Amino acid sequence: MTSPARRTLSHLLRDLAPQVLGGVMRRCRDFADAEDAVQDALFAAATQWPIDGIPQNPRGWLYQTALRRLTDQARSNSARREREAVVARESPVATESEPMVADGIMFGGDDTLVLLFMCCHPSLSEPTAIALTLRAVGGLTTREIASAFLVPESTMAQRISRARQTIASSAVSFEMPSAAERAHRLTSVLRVLYLIFNEGYASSSGADVHRVELATEAIRLTRALHHLLPDDAEVAGLLALMRLTDARRDARVGPHGELIPLDEQDRTRWHSEAIAEGIALVSAALRLGRIGAYQLQAAIAAIHDEAATMAETDWPQILAFYEVLADIEDNPIVLLNRAVAIAMVRGPAAGLAAIDALGSDPRIQAHHRIDAVRGHLYAMTGDAQRAAIHLQQAAARTSSMPERNYLLAKAVRLLAARALTAS
Amino acid sequence: MKFMLMMHAPRASGEYQIGSWTPDEFKAHIAFMHDYNNALLTSGEFVAAEGLSPPGAARLVRGGATGETITDGPFAETKEFLAGYWIIDVESEQRAWDLAAKASMAPGPGGAPLRMAIEVRQIMSSPPPRG
Numbered sequence: 001m002t003s004p005a006r007r008t009l010s011h012l013l014r015d016l017a018p019q020v021l022g023g024v025m026r027r028c029r030d031f032a033d034a035e036d037a038v039q040d041a042l043f044a045a046a047t048q049w050p051i052d053g054i055p056q057n058p059r060g061w062l063y064q065t066a067l068r069r070l071t072d073q074a075r076s077n078s079a080r081r082e083r084e085a086v087v088a089r090e091s092p093v094a095t096e097s098e099p100m101v102a103d104g105i106m107f108g109g110d111d112t113l114v115l116l117f118m119c120c121h122p123s124l125s126e127p128t129a130i131a132l133t134l135r136a137v138g139g140l141t142t143r144e145i146a147s148a149f150l151v152p153e154s155t156m157a158q159r160i161s162r163a164r165q166t167i168a169s170s171a172v173s174f175e176m177p178s179a180a181e182r183a184h185r186l187t188s189v190l191r192v193l194y195l196i197f198n199e200g201y202a203s204s205s206g207a208d209v210h211r212v213e214l215a216t217e218a219i220r221l222t223r224a225l226h227h228l229l230p231d232d233a234e235v236a237g238l239l240a241l242m243r244l245t246d247a248r249r250d251a252r253v254g255p256h257g258e259l260i261p262l263d264e265q266d267r268t269r270w271h272s273e274a275i276a277e278g279i280a281l282v283s284a285a286l287r288l289g290r291i292g293a294y295q296l297q298a299a300i301a302a303i304h305d306e307a308a309t310m311a312e313t314d315w316p317q318i319l320a321f322y323e324v325l326a327d328i329e330d331n332p333i334v335l336l337n338r339a340v341a342i343a344m345v346r347g348p349a350a351g352l353a354a355i356d357a358l359g360s361d362p363r364i365q366a367h368h369r370i371d372a373v374r375g376h377l378y379a380m381t382g383d384a385q386r387a388a389i390h391l392q393q394a395a396a397r398t399s400s401m402p403e404r405n406y407l408l409a410k411a412v413r414l415l416a417a418r419a420l421t422a423s
Numbered sequence: 424m425k426f427m428l429m430m431h432a433p434r435a436s437g438e439y440q441i442g443s444w445t446p447d448e449f450k451a452h453i454a455f456m457h458d459y460n461n462a463l464l465t466s467g468e469f470v471a472a473e474g475l476s477p478p479g480a481a482r483l484v485r486g487g488a489t490g491e492t493i494t495d496g497p498f499a500e501t502k503e504f505l506a507g508y509w510i511i512d513v514e515s516e517q518r519a520w521d522l523a524a525k526a527s528m529a530p531g532p533g534g535a536p537l538r539m540a541i542e543v544r545q546i547m548s549s550p551p552p553r554g
Contacts, residue, residue, distance in 0.1 A: 125514055128467070151470050151512050159467030399424070401547040 009049060012058065013042050014220075017139025020062045022111020025174045028070055031118070032164040035136055037073070041065035042139060112137065113228045114176050116221075119163075120189040123170045128163040129192045130199075135160055138217055148200070148214050186229075190238050190294065193222050197242050215246055226281075236285035237295030244278035244301035247271040259406040263310040275305045296325040315344040332364040336373050348380035368397035372407060379410075384418040387411070425470060425512050425546040426519040428526060432506035432539055434478065442477075448532055455529045463511060463522070474507035503540070510546065519543050 017038060024034045041062045055061040119133040134140045134148075146156035177185045200214020222239045229235050251265040282298040300321045307313040322338035335358055343351025355374060358364050375391035378384075388411040395407035434440060441449065456474075463469035478501070482494040509526070513519050523541040531537040 127512075127514060149512070154464060155467050155469045155512070158465055158469075162465075162467055399545050399547055404547065 005050075009046070009054070012054070013045055013062075014139035015224075016059050016062055017042060018112040018115045018137045018224075020059060020066060021136060022115055022174075023063050024066050024070070025111075027067060029174065031167055031174070032161075033070060033073065034066075035164070037066040037069040038062070039135075039141070040069045043141075110176060110228070112224060114174055116189050116225065117177055117185050118167065118172055118174060120185075120192040121167065121170070121172050122185070122188050123172065124163055124166055126192070126195060128159050128166070129188070130196055131156060131159045132163040133192055133221070134196065134214075134217065138221060140217070186232070186235075189225070190234060193218050193225070194238060194294075196221070197245075215242070215249070218242060219246065231288070233285040233288040233290040234292040234294050236281050237292055237298045240278040240281035240285065240298035241294050241301055242278075243274045243281065244298055244305050247274035247278065247305060253402075257402060258409075259402040261406070262304060267308060270305065275302075278302060278305070291324065291328070293325060293329045296321050296328075300325075313344070315341055319345050332358075332361060332367055333369065335361075335364065336367075336369050340373055340376070343377050343380065348377040351377045352381075368394045370394075371397070375407070375411070379414055384414040388415050424514070424516065424519070425510060425548075426516075427544050427546055428509040428511065428519070428523050429542040429544070430506045430508065430526065430539055431503045431542060432537075434502055434504050444532055448530070448534065451530045451534055459526060459529075460509075463509070468511045468513050468518075468522075470510040470512050472507070472509040475505060478504040506539075516545070519545075 020041065021034060021038045024038055025031065028034045028037075044065055045058070045062055049055070049058075115137050116133065119136050120129050124132065131145055131149075134145045135142065140148075142157050142160060143153050145160075146153040149156065176182075197215050197218035200216070200218060219239070219242050222235070222242060226232075226235050226239045247270050248262075248265060250271070251267065251269040252260050252262075254260050278298065279302045282295060282302055285295050286299065300318050303314050303318050303321075319338070319341035322334065322341050325334050326338055336355070339351050339354040339358070342354045352374065355370065355377075358370075364370050371390040371394035375387045375389075375394060378387035378390060391407045391411035391414070395404045395411070398404050398407065432440065441452070444452070460469065460472055463472075478497065480497055481504070482496045483498075485493045485495070487493045509522075511519060511522060513522070520543060523543045527539050527541050528536040529539065
């Protein structure tokens with residue numbers, strides 16, 4: 001099997017994974033056992049299909065293989081798995097000759113949604129919810145997830161196993177949340193998908209082709225969610241935000257891994273197809289009239305992406321969106337970004353005044369970005385000395401290596417230019 | 424967030440202090456570290472951990488004018504030395520501090536906590552932030 005064919009196969013398997021798991025969970029209510037069985041079935045498919053060819057009904061094949069795996073487990077380990085053995089006896093296991101249950105009965109599209117709600121349950125910590133979602137809904141192996149987060153496989157296995165225990169002990173059931181609960185639970189799902197995207201977004205330039213692309217995976221999962229909930233404006237907003245941000249991926253990192261800021265990016269390297277899709281998504285979402293933070297961030301990203309040059313950016317429009325965003329979301333980064341937009345519309349002095357007006361909010365004062373923004377705004381005023389001081393302070397406090405390098409390089413550049421004009 | 428916990432052990436008269444402990448004291452210390460590492464594995468926070476060989480033979484190495492190897496040391500006078508380190512992946516800085524405090528309490532002579540200084544440093548992430 002050629003390499004693209006292998007990629008297609010792995011995408012097919014990952015698309016089917018949550019549907020098969022949903023189907024299996026209707027027979028076996030133990031999430032950990034069901035999940036293990038589905039992983040086994042995925043592994044079997046990944047080894048057999050390249051040789052035997054893809055079966056006519058791949059989903060049914062995976063489902064039956066997983067169920068067989070479950071009964072094998074139950075038989076061989078009857079003490080601990082007595083409960084599953086009972087389930088298996090009560091519901092006869094499908095065999096190769098048994099007719100396939102029609103689609104839509106055994107496999108509901110809702111299963112993927114229910115699984116997402118379950119894996120992103122608020123009782124789970126964010127790192128565990130992320131790991132569980134990537135495995136159970138994303139169909140990734142523990143090894144792939146571990147390598148994406150640069151931790152040992154045994155550590156990731158423990159995280160997943162603890163997540164399953166939390167689910168079992170908090171009696172989170174494989175059911176659609178009630179209508180009253182749903183909005184709140186959907187917020188957790190979107191947050192987890194957003195975090196997966198953020199984690200992966202930047203490392204996407206890495207040379208290791210075998211490393212799972214978290215940003216791509218987040219987009220795939222969010223797209224699946226959007227298909228299931230096409231009328232949810234925030235789901236569409238998040239998908240739009242991811243597409244519009246990811247569109248700049250090739251332009252934002254230089255050949256040596258250095259960070260290239262928006263105003264210095266080669267915009268011809270932005271992906272126009274992703275931008276077009278993102279703009280269409282966010283425009284449609286905004287028309288639904290249920291404004292949310294993801295839609296607003298997507299709208300701002302869209303304005304940046306639409307501008308052929310930094311100078312052509314519609315900053316008054318961006319500022320207007322930040323004003324709304326600051327009203328609905330109590331987030332220090334939003335306030336800092338609004339200050340940048342103010343500077344771009346009314347000049348750097350107004351931007352600096354806006355930052356001063358944020359006052360003593362400890363969340364802002366503690367954040368390295370307040371100094372980064374001050375540094376950029378002082379640079380705009382021509383005060384290289386003060387700009388460099390703030391940039392260096394920001395560099396000392398960021399935890400991101402490429403950002404630190406970028407801030408220091410900018411400070412050095414400003415001071416060198418100043419020395420040149422002075423001499 | 425990933426952190427490095429660096430265990431700074433006090434140095435006795437020029438050599439490795441732990442060498443003068445009784446076998447039981449030594450065993451209790453090793454058992455503590457073993458359980459500590461296992462707890463990190465079970466909680467899904469373990470990334471790496473290593474103990475370092477005694478400082479008696481440690482050398483500082485620099486490149487010379489033409490890149491030749493220049494070594495210096497060992498340094499008998501130092502009061503503390505790096506005895507080992509952990510790399511952990513935790514949810515918050517507070518959690519890293521709490522884990523460091525726990526490691527600091529490893530038992531020493533007479534089973535009393537050593538209360539070693541554990542330096543906690545965040546590991547810089549490689550991915551640049553969104554922009």
